[in-house]
Amino acid sequence: MSNIPIPSPANPTSISDQFTTYIEIVSLLRNHCPWDKKQTKESLAPLLLEETYETLEAIEHNNSDELRKELGDILLHIAMQSEIASETNAFSILDVIASSSEKLVHRHPHVFGENNISSEQEVLEQWETLKMQEGKKSVLEGVPKSLPSLLRSHRIQEKAAAVGFDFTSVSEVWSKVLEEIKELEVEIYSENTEKIEKELGDVLFSLVNVSRRKNINLEAVVQRANDKFIRRFQSIEKAAIQSGTTIDKLTLTEMDSHWDEVKRTEK
Numbered sequence: 001m002s003n004i005p006i007p008s009p010a011n012p013t014s015i016s017d018q019f020t021t022y023i024e025i026v027s028l029l030r031n032h033c034p035w036d037k038k039q040t041k042e043s044l045a046p047l048l049l050e051e052t053y054e055t056l057e058a059i060e061h062n063n064s065d066e067l068r069k070e071l072g073d074i075l076l077h078i079a080m081q082s083e084i085a086s087e088t089n090a091f092s093i094l095d096v097i098a099s100s101s102e103k104l105v106h107r108h109p110h111v112f113g114e115n116n117i118s119s120e121q122e123v124l125e126q127w128e129t130l131k132m133q134e135g136k137k138s139v140l141e142g143v144p145k146s147l148p149s150l151l152r153s154h155r156i157q158e159k160a161a162a163v164g165f166d167f168t169s170v171s172e173v174w175s176k177v178l179e180e181i182k183e184l185e186v187e188i189y190s191e192n193t194e195k196i197e198k199e200l201g202d203v204l205f206s207l208v209n210v211s212r213r214k215n216i217n218l219e220a221v222v223q224r225a226n227d228k229f230i231r232r233f234q235s236i237e238k239a240a241i242q243s244g245t246t247i248d249k250l251t252l253t254e255m256d257s258h259w260d261e262v263k264r265t266e267k
Helices: 015-032 034-038 043-059 064-086 093-106 122-135 149-162 170-188 193-212 218-242 253-267
Strands: none
Touching: 015 034, 015 064, 043 064, 043 218, 064 093, 093 218, 122 149, 149 193, 149 218, 170 193, 193 218
16 A cells, blocks of 8 residues: 555644544545455444543543543544444534534523623523423433443432432431431342342432432442552552462451451551
């Protein structure tokens, strides 16, 4: 295959020139790269999900360099999906931009119109009202089932709260958590797995409500808890090796002792 000249923007400081060049590069890849030519919107979907998680991780770690790179990877997916769609005349990248611009203007009449709105809550309530006017049959429509469960719970609660269906205080939310824990406690010693699952789900859903009200990313919190457990458990493994044995040879009491020691050193 002959080498293809690398496109370059006429004006590197021009957003429009840079974007036009970028789309041209993506189009060339789609037409000339064996891997890119094979891709479909379905084959790219899991990769987009992976890139999204990597972007979230960069945000979590407050890593600007990585965030810049990951946003670029997501932009590539947007451009490639649009390129694939254009091949069947479904839509183009210009259609994507135009429809997004139109939606932004329509859903912000307090910015581009004459609506007088001053609070975040009013904006959220107006947002949901406008979406219903656009043809949505439910406020909760549009929360993807493919979202991670905790994040989906968070988004469902956010949308319900946007139209006023919410607890009035954190204390009410916490009372609900305690209520659900008591209901779980009643079933936990039973042999009814179905009821245990139901009550456990209610506890988790109510804990999501706590994190939402306190503006805490519960998904990130659970990830940090996972990392903490791994770190402490691996310290036990390391201590066992240093003492001339392996973790499976330690008693539970010995493992607990090492665990408590790690906790003390972390504090």
